[in-house]
Amino acid sequence: MATLEIKDLHVSVEGKEIIRGLSLEVNKGEVHALMGPNGSGKSTLSFALAGHPKYTVTRGEARFKGGDLLALPPDERARAGLFLAFQYPAAVPGVTVGNFLRTAVNSHRANGSAPRALTGKEAEAGKNGGNQISAREFLKVLKENMRILNLQDDFAFRYLNDGFSGGEKKRVEILQMAVLKPELAILDETDSGLDIDAMKTVAEGVNRLVGPEMGALVITHYQRLLNYIKPQKVHVMMEGRIVTSGGPELVHELEAKGYDWIRQKFGIAATATAAAS
């Protein structure tokens, strides 16, 4: 049983089928690259796995650690150990990175059971009796990880993604991953908008976590990032399906010959994916 097991998945958005029979297995300790031209459905796959309500699974299944992933609401999927680094993370004005992430950590620790209702004073004193992380302990962990990702301390107190540059947003996604320690991370174009130094920082952040405790599905449409995060397996996606898979050498082949080579080889019309962003 693989950590993440997707079988014949079909996903529709607003009545339009985008993912059309996709199968994939990713295990802890493995890095898989998912490559494909714009509009091929990479983000749709990520959203569907994360449980976005706009993305409807019409057929097929996705199992996570043996359980039915699709039966869980999005917050439970996250607490089960699935993480999605968004291609375009939303800004949440008024909610600081620190408070947000500490709440997320404590939600994981509360393990899905309804958080105990605390009255003001009790909550303030942190007398929640359970395994909740204290502010002090949390800040230590947060600052350590921010340092590794080259994020200034004041990010803890800035509003989540509000006014962040593209690169800062991506680094804050990796920061969240580092603090939440998922078992499987989907990184959706985490390299886009990053300069080479920032990309190296992000890649190091990811490499630090990949191992026996975590697997990763790295989505990109350039080979650039894959020079720094080494995948064991590479999948090429077109029109909502994985058309071919291979080892790391496939990255270079794609780089050299482009997606048209794949299209020709597998008989896919060039028009289908051309217009999408």
Next chain:
Amino acid sequence: MTIAEMTQLVGLNADGFSELLARRSGEPAWMRQAREAAWELYKTMPMPTRRDEEWRRVDLRSIRLSEIAPFAARSSGALPVAVKERITAGPASAAMVVQHNSEDAYIEVDPEIRRQGVTVCGLDEAVRLHPDLVRKYFGVIRPAAHNKFTALHYAFQSGGTFIRVPAGVRVDKPIRSMVYLDADGAGCFPHTLILLEKGASLNYFEERIGLDDGRRQNLASGVAEIHMDDGAQIRFMSLQEYNRDTFNFSSEKTIGQKDARVAWLTAELGGRLNKGFIDCDLTGPGGRCELLGLYYINGRQQSDVVTLLTHKAPHTEGNILFKGVCDDAARSCFRGRIVVQKEASQTQSFLADHTMLLSDKARSDSVPTLEIEANDVICKHAATVGEISAEELFYLLSRGIPEPVARKMIVLGFFEEVLKGVPAASLQKLVRRHLQAKFDVHDHDATMPGLSESDMESD
């Protein structure tokens, strides 16, 4: 309240007014005349209806004026425990003035500000101790004729706070004014009169609290008048938490002369209905006014606030920002108005209000008005009414945060832009706590697991 008191003093009507005058027989003649004039005015003014533009969104038909006592004595000799708790929960103060129902209950003034010549006392006491000052300034910038409930206020006024800060004196720790209403079926008419002389500076924090077990209607109609001489500064912060049976009317006006600085923040959480008028006139060059407000209402609460910022002199700056959240069947209206008079060239002024609706039945309107008569002016407005953003919500969920908690974070986060404007960190925390508490009472599941912003921010 004893039965004797109830039968003795019920009704915001002619009988009630006579009773009040009898009770206030020791007052100077000018005060009595002011009450009588206000009462006459009140009788001639029609009750506002939905046809009156500024009252279109509030429902006054259910007020039973004849069942509301014009005066409510303190229910006990000692300060209620709830009041003591509120005093200690708030920031350390330079002075504390507490009114319990219609009566002054407690006052404490730091001897240091006394030495500096600052006067702080209950308004009723000021009528006795500083009659000349009160007579000169009382009812001048916000006269009884402003609206029917201002007239009612001047007829029945009891309690409130009087503050005078002499030229050049800065009062940094807040002077606090608390009104605690635990009488059921009572009227409450506190008057705030603040005089700031040249270059004087004041931090003021008022709390209006109602005990939440009333069955009968209460009515509060408060007036605040703030006179600011050249270069004076005020940070005015108000937190309103009357109970759900209180019809709350307030009418506040500041006049700031040359280089005056006004930083205003009002937070409305309580009341069955809030009808507020907040005005500021900048009459001298260099004056600046920041008017912030937030409200969070649910159930069948109604809020309708009118702000009017008038630039009367050149080189003045203004900013109005209101944020509100309506849940359940709550409804709100915000009427922001900025007037830039002909003389007020080279002025800049901004008006923004944003409302979040948390239920299908909640409703909100925004009625912005900019009236610009001067040239060389920058004046803009923005207004939005929306719901919790689906993308923000999904983002928080995707990190494992349960939905009720995620919703709470987004709603409370929505207020932060305004809360940041609260001058003191301790006050900011207090208001934040009260917003959270209101949310939690409404939705117990939403308690954030062990999250306390105070310890995050104190590091």
